Amino acid sequence: MANQTNLQLDHVFHALSDPTRRAIVHRLSRGPASVSELAKPFTMAMPSLLQHLRVLEASRLIRSSKAGRVRTCEMQPSALSIAEGWLAAQRGLWEARLDRMDAYVATLEGKEKKHGKRHGK
Amino acid sequence: MANQTNLQLDHVFHALSDPTRRAIVHRLSRGPASVSELAKPFTMAMPSLLQHLRVLEASRLIRSSKAGRVRTCEMQPSALSIAEGWLAAQRGLWEARLDRMDAYVATLEGKEKKHGKRHGK
Numbered sequence: 001m002a003n004q005t006n007l008q009l010d011h012v013f014h015a016l017s018d019p020t021r022r023a024i025v026h027r028l029s030r031g032p033a034s035v036s037e038l039a040k041p042f043t044m045a046m047p048s049l050l051q052h053l054r055v056l057e058a059s060r061l062i063r064s065s066k067a068g069r070v071r072t073c074e075m076q077p078s079a080l081s082i083a084e085g086w087l088a089a090q091r092g093l094w095e096a097r098l099d100r101m102d103a104y105v106a107t108l109e110g111k112e113k114k115h116g117k118r119h120g121k
Numbered sequence: 122m123a124n125q126t127n128l129q130l131d132h133v134f135h136a137l138s139d140p141t142r143r144a145i146v147h148r149l150s151r152g153p154a155s156v157s158e159l160a161k162p163f164t165m166a167m168p169s170l171l172q173h174l175r176v177l178e179a180s181r182l183i184r185s186s187k188a189g190r191v192r193t194c195e196m197q198p199s200a201l202s203i204a205e206g207w208l209a210a211q212r213g214l215w216e217a218r219l220d221r222m223d224a225y226v227a228t229l230e231g232k233e234k235k236h237g238k239r240h241g242k
Contacts (some may be wrong), residue, residue, distance in 0.1 A: 006140050017134035019127050022207070029214035084208045086143070087201055087218050093150035094198050 005082065012083045015059035020044070021052050025075065028062055032074035035064075088101065126203065129181065136180035141165070142173050146182055146196065153195035156185075157198045 015021050026039055039049050053073065056062045061080065064073045136142050145159055160170050177183045182201065185194045186187065 006143075009143065010138055010140060012137035014132045016207075017131055019131060022127075022130065023222065024187055025211055029211040029218070031218055060126055075215060077212065080212055080215075083199070084205065086137075087205045087208070090146055090150040090196075091198065091201055091205065092203075093147070094196060097150070097152055 008079065008082055009086055011059035012079050015055050015061055016083070018055075020049075020053065021056055024052060024056060024073075025061055025080075028073060028075040032072050035071045035073065038073060088119060129200065129203055130207055132180035133182060133200050136182055137204070139173065139176075141170075142177055145173060145177060145194075146201075149194055149196040151182055153193050154191045156194065158238050177211060 008049075016025070020042060023041070027033060027038060027041075029055060032093060035050070035053065038053070039046060042049060046049050053062070053064065056073075062073050063076055064071050137146070140164060144162070148154060148159060149214075156171070156174065156197060159174070160167060163170060174183070174185065177194075180200060181197050182240075183194050184197055185192050
């Protein structure tokens with residue numbers, strides 16, 4: 001299960017490392033869109049866009065479904081949450097370390113004061 | 122400035138798309154470490170590890186400095202924040218959309234009730 005999450009993190013972060021794919025996620029965050037709507041803001045050829053969509057689907061950041069001739073894409077926010085969760089965990093570790101350092105400095109300052117008093121400073 | 126951030130997001134997400142690099146970030150979230158300490162948990166050859174460290178430094182997730190023969194690496198949490206900020210912004214858009222949908226459904230339900238009363242239902 002941990003390996004599964006690790007693999008999904010590989011895919012999600014890889015998917016998000018490209019500005020076109022981030023722009024697509026950004027667009028889909030505001031609601032579903034057809035492939036042709038998604039293509040509009042970009043000058044790239046359709047095969048390139050479809051390749052980006054495939055990478056996004058593989059990462060499970062988006063999913064798509066076809067009705068007649070129209071393929072509609074939509075966000076899957078759970079994949080975003082996995083990435084957010086990982087980043088928040090690292091920040092948590094970092095902040096815990098800063099708190100420990102603060103506590104340590106406060107202890108040292110306390111000792112310093114006591115030492116100062118004992119020596120009449 | 123927006124392009125600068127976009128470029129950094131490319132680098133940060135690319136850096137995080139690899140499990141070894143994520144393990145290094147995870148380790149450094151708990152405090153600085155020398156390159157040889159960082160290498161310990163991995164079976165890979167040193168040149169491969171150094172290549173991962175270069176990718177992490179290019180993304181500004183970590184920085185390193187040399188004292189004598191020892192190179193020490195440490196986290197740069199601001200790069201993590203940039204990635205977290207981008208993810209949170211997309212989630213914000215997504216949640217705002219859900220809120221709008223909720224409000225719309227509530228409006229429809231309100232109309233339905235009024236309509237029902239008027240027709241003596």
